Amino acid sequence: MIDIKLIRETPDALKQGLLKKGKDCSAVIDRIIELDVQRRTLITESETKKAEQNKTSKQIPQIKKEGGDTTQIFEQLNSLKEQIRIADTKLREVENEFNELMLELPNPPDDDLVAGGKESNEPLRFFGEPHAFDFEPKNHMDLCNNLGLIDYTRGVKLAGSGFWIYRGLGSRLEWALLNYFLDAHIADGYELMLVPHMLEYQCGLTAGQFPKYDDEVYKIANPSDDRIHYMLPTAEAALASIHRDEILTEAELPKKYVSYTPCFRREAGTYGADERGMVRGHQFNKVEMFQYTTPEGSADAFDELVGKAEALVSGLGFHFRTVKLAAGDVSALMARTYDIEIQIPSMNGYKEVSSVSSARCYQARRGAMRFKRESTGKTEFMYTLNGSGLATSRIMPALVEQNQQKDGSVVVPEVLRKYLGGLEIISAE
């Protein structure tokens, strides 16, 4: 949610910013400004009448005590009551539309982002060298099948297309990755949070999936219960609500959280043969980093999160690049995003393994997450940032493909061996 003051005072700059994301919100912004004027007029009208009502009402006990006549005063109050009812009804209508539009207005991009979509993304830096093979490499599906790491066929039997089963050593390799990630974050002072995997609507509203971008999530409705839960599409949805409706002290910031959860996504539509296997499934494992900061602390936090994600990928020995997303490729909820991308030899180009974003105060406003600034004693909105650190579903394919040898075996990255009893090579029995 964007500060209404910003919309009121600099609507044109805001429109330009959103245009960089490829979103023309002029009509919505103009309507919001119109509703804001109506809203404030109605509030003043209603509150003036309420003040009069309160004041008049207070005279009643006194008049009764003195045995006076209250007929006239009741008439006056009845008329006031009706006027207030009419004003409040109108106000509610205006506010409903106002709030709806406010919630769907995207987060404007940071000033330094270039306009345009994916094609305008700017690689900032590269690490290591692309992997070269002196034999014909296999793709990760074949490798994982042959080595007995993943059972795609039975995964589909259990839950349909887009699901798989990690089995045996595959499960242990997956668990090793997650442990490697979590150990690094814990060493960096992040608090490990194991959160519910089903969330209530308000979490999605705060994080930003709802009301507009809800076609990606699985919803769970029960016949005996009006409430709908949804399967979290990322731990961010949970972490972004931890301090909802809270006012923290300035000294408590930054709050640094890390969480492991499966992530559930509908991924409606098809993505072609390029993204087979576990690259785009309905359920995948992800370790998510999340920070609550002061406004002035958010830039450093962003760099920290990017650095942490980079360290994890390079720790595994992968060549990768860090890409600054153009405004149009940043999600509607975020102000800036850097992606870390690796190569999966069987696929074209680079694939995202981590996405680090700053929401500025967009999520904090949606969820009323504030802190009290010591110097002024005033409450301000916190800034929120998140980043994957990391998702395994892109790392695992890259790992087996890049580390495969001519005989179909796979070398285990050094950093994972301690989680696998020292195992160095995974080979078919």
Add this chain to the structure above:
RNA sequence: GGAGGGUUAGCGAAGUGGUCAUAACGCGGCGGUCUUGAAAACCGUUUGAGGGCAACCUCACGAGAGUUCGAAUCUCUCACCCUCCGCCA
């Protein structure tokens, strides 16, 4: 699933239709007096949201709806917490 009890400021708690919600009272926090310093004592202070240039006004007693000129207080629905019973990994 059943039966009771509860939800009021940072915490505990009073208030059962108006003249105490700018929330009694107690604890805690902060500031001060006193003191070499501290403790004790005493004095003061201590929620958030919204509207207004301002004076100031409005709202919030778990949430929502209703009754009423007026609701913390009466009615209804829901959420959450506690106790007991049942079921259960």
